[in-house]
Amino acid sequence: MIRKVILCMLIALIFPACGLKAGGDPAALQELNELSDTVFQLTRQTQYHEAVQILQYFEDRLKAAEKSEAEDVMTATEIRQVTLAYHDVLKSLEDKETEQTDKLKAAAQFRMLMDALESDHDPLWSSLKKPIMDSFQALKAGIQKEDGMTFQEKWNHFLSLYDTIYPSLTIDVPPKQLKSVSSHIDVVEHGDFQQMTESSKLERLTALEKDLEDVFNQVEEDDADPSLLWVILTTGSIILSTLTYVGFRKYKAEGDRRKKREKDWPK
Incomplete structure (x- = not known):
């Protein structure tokens, strides 16, 4: 219970302005990108349970983007790409049989994908x-x-x-x-x-x-x-x-x- 409270506080501190706003608010994509970085850092520290919780929060924010007028944030094709990458890293983190190096690679791919979506240069x-x-x-x-x-x-x-x-x-x-x-x-x-x-x-x-x-x-x-x-x-x-x-x-x-x-x- 304490761990969940701490995790919620962490999310609130890192992402105080939650919410994917209609009209292509750049903060929306930035939020998703920062969440992917948090997933990567937690995976690197082998904190897989916490990484999965952040991923679940990521899914909520992504769904909010799909329900909003999010074409200026991500195209439908990009949303599908992100969704596939999300499921890949989630499956990897939840599978106890998956090697640590495979979990890290999945998290790194996910991290770089989100960075490519947000970055206009220097990906x-x-x-x-x-x-x-x-x-x-x-x-x-x-x-x-x-x-x-x-x-x-x-x-x-x-x-x-x-x-x-x-x-x-x-x-x-x-x-x-x-x-x-x-x-x-x-x-x-x-x-x-x-x-x-x-x-x-x-x-x-x-x-x-x-x-x-x-x-x-x-x-x-x-x-x-x-x-x-x-x-x-x-x-x-x-x-x-x-x-x-x-x-x-x-x-x-x-x-x-x-x-x-x-x-x-x-x-």
Whole structure:
């Protein structure tokens, strides 16, 4: 009971001017954005029960926006995006089987999505430009050294970072531009990529790199929220280590089978 009272007081202190007003009051979107940050901070501190309570309050405010003339606050499409993200993070936080890193990633995605909706410039997702763009140097090096294992490790790391900011990109980046990025990713993901020549692989990666550079150049870089960036990079490294281990076992098994075939092949 005491915990609930404290939580209510916290909400009242942080958001004294509650209420999504008709006509596109910018304070309405700001309130939702600040609530998403509170959810993220509580998740980071593993206070999942409190984070869920804030999410439930967030849902009330979002419903108020839907009932009001909220087109100037969020479009119907954006409200659907936020609703989906809300349910994703809520499900993650309420599921006791979900790993802490997955809860953090869901909360980080939710946080950056709301920030992208409110921010006219310097969105949080832009702070990941350096780690994402730097990853291409390692990807190209893996190709040039013909080191398939290193390339796959770095590619998985890139994908985990891109996946984290993707929901936010759908708010700030034109669909045609995102589709172009996705098409390049699909090419690298396809099994035929490994059969290409080195020059063709590098050409594909360079095209993807340029498209992503164009995406980030649309906004000015923001000073990263240290806690958010730390969570994203830590989550990415944990995902990377897991995928690396699985990939290594697969890579080793394929190598063993190849050696056995060569040994058994009649001389």
